[in-house]
Amino acid sequence: MTFTPRTPRVVAARRLQRRRDRDRAGRFLAEGPQAVRSALLAGAVLELFGTPSALDRHAELAARAPQVSPVTDEALAALAETVQPQGLVAVCAQADVSLAEALAKRPRLVAVAAEIRDPGNAGTVLRTADAAGAGAVVFAGDAVDPYNGKCVRSSAGSLFHVDVVRAPLPVVDDLRAAGLQVLATTGHGDTDLDRLLDDRLLARPTAWLFGSEAHGLPEAVMAAADHRVRVPIYGGAESLNLAAAAAVCLYASARAQRQESLR
Amino acid sequence: MTFTPRTPRVVAARRLQRRRDRDRAGRFLAEGPQAVRSALLAGAVLELFGTPSALDRHAELAARAPQVSPVTDEALAALAETVQPQGLVAVCAQADVSLAEALAKRPRLVAVAAEIRDPGNAGTVLRTADAAGAGAVVFAGDAVDPYNGKCVRSSAGSLFHVDVVRAPLPVVDDLRAAGLQVLATTGHGDTDLDRLLDDRLLARPTAWLFGSEAHGLPEAVMAAADHRVRVPIYGGAESLNLAAAAAVCLYASARAQRQESLR
Known part of the structure; x- marks a missing residue:
């Protein structure tokens, strides 16, 4: 039997496109073979919907799902948020952890998305x-829902690889109490990444705080951090975009920590 | 007099949203105050269209434009590609240079977007x-038009800061002849960024080649490069997105070159 857009299980799954329903159900949707594979490896899949041809093409994924439901093309289109979902959408269990739980594992690298x-x-x-090898990513304050469909897709499976935390905005004290130095990224820092590297400060366990591209980090968060750090701009650009700045900072830490551990 | 969407100058400018017309005219559009400011500083603006209120709000920009044309809200909406262009759209002169011209300046850092x-x-x-301080960015092979509206906007003014080159795909020999080592980024490299840093190879003048996220670099380009380089992945992610990978590579070079020059 192949489910249609009106089959109750499809209707219920489709509601997970809305945050309120995701929050209430503690579930979310992951679409496409790459995300489904990561979700299966993490044990997060509750039900896999797929068109008969996609389930056939990805038989090794279907074999690992606890429940497989063939759906019509129309039902799949209703469940998917992208134009080309490649035939698969999984209902997954949310698995974020508390900040205390994530920090108890003593991660040496943490990223905080504050009000992004x-x-x-x-x-x-x-x-x-x-x-970059971070152990946890914290969505702090009024940040996007990590289980938002576009966030899940942009994470390219990483949502299932690291500890994801949702927390109120004031996280700096907890991070510091867990032995992490707290570095806030900003275009107008009192120091810059090159100086931190020169001074060998990046080998320490570190939490990096990133704010939104439009507004940056909230003042209170910035003030609470151990350092306010600029990524140096060597050319005419005013700034880096968020993805680029995060990559430069997190990889600088990853390399410094690695060099220290080999010393 | 305020121009409407049917004023011939507005109609002609609007055609620049299409590549064919941009190529023919050697002109393109830049929208929003940030891009207009960078274009003015680069001497690239031919005509500035703006709503009366925006021209008033940005009087210091209007004062520097060689020609200023007030337009109705409707005309501005027709010229702009974004929903919130903040009232300003400039017609600019294309100013890309040949590869030979860019390399004659002996840049120490070059980025190549190959078929992106x-x-x-x-x-x-x-x-x-x-x-990161690169002197030139080369759009090689069947890459997007650098004067495409979305590319101009994503560049956040940088289109006006560096030498932009459009060239056929085989650029490696020319780059090497200009004294640059040529590093191709790939998920399956014969070396990785950490090793290049450990071996102090990144202080040399360098051209970094980046391919599209979906297809990577063309085989022939990859084979012609001096090294095929992975960005190390320390966690569970399969790869970085293009912006993140480019940032990590270009900043690694920028720092290594800077350290060398201070030695």
């Missing part, structure tokens, strides 16, 4: 933090 | 390369 409302930017920070 | 068709990604590479 653009889901593409937030997902990219998640992906970049994961690539 | 996404205008947002190409513009971000331009912005990031400018921030």
Whole structure:
């Protein structure tokens, strides 16, 4: 039996495109083979919807899902938010942890997305933090829902690889109490990344705070951090975009920590 | 007199939203105060269109434009490609240079966007390369038009700060002849960025080649480069997005070159 857009299970799953329903159900949607594969490896998939041809093409994924539901092309289009979902959409269990739980594992690198409302930017920070080896990514304050469809897609699977935390905005004290130095990124810092590297400060366990491209970090967060850090601009650009700035900072830490551990 | 969407000068300017017309006229559009300011500083503005209130609000920009044309809200909406252009659109002269001309200045850092068709990604590479101090950005092969509206916007003014080059795909020999080592970015490199840094290879004058996120670099370009370089992935992510990878590579070079020059 192939489900249609009106089948109750499809109707219920489709509601997860809305934040309120995601929050209430503790579930969310992941679409496309790459995200579904990461979700399966993380044990997060509750039900896999797919067109018969996609389930056939990705038989190794379907074999690992606890429940597989074939759907019509119309039902898949209703479940998916992109034009080309490649035939697969999974209902997944939300698995974010508390800040205390994430910090108890003593991560040496943490990224904090503070009040970042653009889901593409937030997902990219998640992906970049994961690539740089961060143990946790904190969505602090009035940030986008990490389970927003566009955030899930931009994270390219990384949502399932690192500890994701949703927390109120004041996180700096907790981060510091967990042995992390707290570095706030800003265009007008009292120091810059080159100086931190020269002074060998980046080998320490570090939490990087990133604000939105439009508004930067809230003043109170900036003031609470150990340093306010500029990424140096060597040319005529006024600034870097968020993804680029996060990549430069997180990779600078990753390399400094690695060199220290080999010393 | 305030121009309407049917005023011939507005109609002619609006055609610049199409590549064919941009190529023919050697002109393009830049919208919003930030891009207009950079264009004015670069001497690229031919005519500034603005709503009366925007021209009033940005009187210091209007004062520097060689020709200022007030337009109705409707005419501005027709000229602009974004929903919130903030009242200003400038017709600018294209100013890309040949590869030979750019290399004659002996830049120590060059970014090559090879067959990158996404205008947002190409513009971000331009912005990031400018921030890292690159002297030139080469759009090679079947890449997006650097004067595409979305590319101009993503570049955040950097289109006007660095030498922009449009060239056929085989650029590696010319880059090397200009004294640059040529590094191709790929997920499957024979070396990685950490090793290049450890071996102090990044202090040399360098051209970085970036391919599209979907397809990577063309085989022939990859083979012609001096090294095929991975950005190390320390966590579970499969890869970085293009903006993040470009930022990590270009900033690694910028720092290594700077350290060398201070030695």
